[in-house]
Amino acid sequence: MTTETKIITKNLNLHYGEKHALKNISLDIPANRVTALIGPSGCGKSTFLRSLNRMNDLIDNVRIDGSVLIDGTDIYYNGIDVVELRKKVGMIFQKSNPFPKSIFDNVAYGPRINGVHDKKILDEIVEKSLQRSALWSEVKDDLKKSGLALSGGQQQRLCIARALAVNPDILLMDEPASALDPLATSKIEELIYELKENYTIVIVTHNMQQAARVSDYTAFFYLGSLIEYDETKKIFTTPKEKQTEDYITGRFG
């Protein structure tokens, strides 16, 4: 299977103060595929994810070296506008985090801060985004309702719609279904499967079955290092590294 490479990291190192959280990560993430990051808690997979849209900048005492290339551009180069970067690289968080605003305003937030105020265009964007996140049919009649009044699974899909509304290329998902029940989880997973046609998706998950179900590629992290990275099929059937095998078969982690 040949595909373009969307994100390339080269010797990415990250320190939180004294702690060496990411060690020499070099990874090529293909376009329009789902790449899963797995590994035990504290292995650096979330940190790695957050370094792809520079959310780690918000934390004090973070030092990063190495490079992250998105479409060939180093996002840690000095002249990069982080705001523009984050428009291109959307993020879905572990805990669904809608704003305390109406459903409409939640989705319209992104376009509005980008200067779109035409009601017609906003209506269009909101409808399209909610349809893409498979929430439209459930909420189309009460878009004025608060986003916080939705159920957990709906809230998470609302957050996905909100991220889609700014038209990103890449979606980073940090354990998007870990707080959801199995039914809501399967909806999110279906959604991820549909979304990969148009977006490059990187997903962090604790749930190995989920990684196996939704992803095309899987990277296994352990103690800040990338242990193994391959097609999901291979990782789950014939892992090369002993540690990967142990983790996948549930011997530790």
Add this chain to the structure above:
Amino acid sequence: MILNRTQTNAFSTDRNTRSSAHLYTTSKIASGNINLKKRFRIGEFIAENIIKGVSFISFAVIVLIFIFVFREAAPIFSPAKQTSVTNSELVQETYGEESSTASEHITEQKNKSVESSGYEGDATAKNLLGKEWQPVSENPKYGLLPLIIGSFKVTFIAVLIGAPIAILAALYTSFFAPRKLREILKPTIEFLSGFPSVVIGFFALVTLASLFQHFFGYQYRLNAFVGGIALSLAAIPIIYSVTEDALSAVPKFMTEASLALGATKWQTALFVVLPAATPGVFAALLLGVGRAFGETMIVLMATGNASLMSMNFFEPIRTMSATIGAEMAEVVFGDTHYNVLFFIGSILFIFTFILNAVAEFYVRNKLQKKFQGTA
């Protein structure tokens, strides 16, 4: 011990039947050694009741002050009670103190005022709504309007100047300032709220007043504007502190969500953080208004204390609180003037009470709606 035993048994059988009835075929009761008898703890009992007593005392003190203020203000609503006896007492004392040199002249005036004061000096509703405040004269006038206007005017100026500064400063500290700077800024500004108001008043009286007069070139050196600025120095720390708390309480995931959508820091602060913290900011504003409204020493020193009725910000004013502060010490006990001062106190009391009540209830409702998704 028999009681203990049966209690223990009751617990274990209950547990057995509920969860493990289908797991075990035998239902033998495990023999544990738990003592679940209720115990009386003397230390806790005493501590609890002392705390209870203290809280009731402070509550009682507030209620008593409340009653006292209203009781002292009450006579102005029943003018018939004010006999000429109290009036003559009043006049003697007041005039005797004011100028002791020309004694003959005083006696003349004394007699005059005893005759003339009678009804005109009574604090009837009409008199209280008058436009002049001249409590000490042959024909005392207790018009409260200029005082009320003075209070509102200087509070308005103080909040108009102080609130934007305080809120923006809070926004900066909670959102933009590096952590080390924030750790210095917040305590420093909060320290200002413990600043003696007499010092702020003195600073306004001596320095600010001359500076502003030189700068703006208005006629009166001490006026509502100078007082308002000085007052804002007292209101800013309170508004700042409460606003900062409200802003910092906005969950971090909300700012992250906004930033991850490609919003700038400013957009996030204005469109996500500030709206989410509105109830807190509103409460901060009301507290600031309450502080400015009730403040006495600063306005007493910096506003000129002339009870004028004007909308001009650069003319002297006299506030309700400053009036009480200036006149209470000299007034005759039980006199109409005395009662009117207490009436002013009641107005201040009621106003502050309403302000706090609104802050409390509005904020609670609003917060609940906002974060439970019913809004």
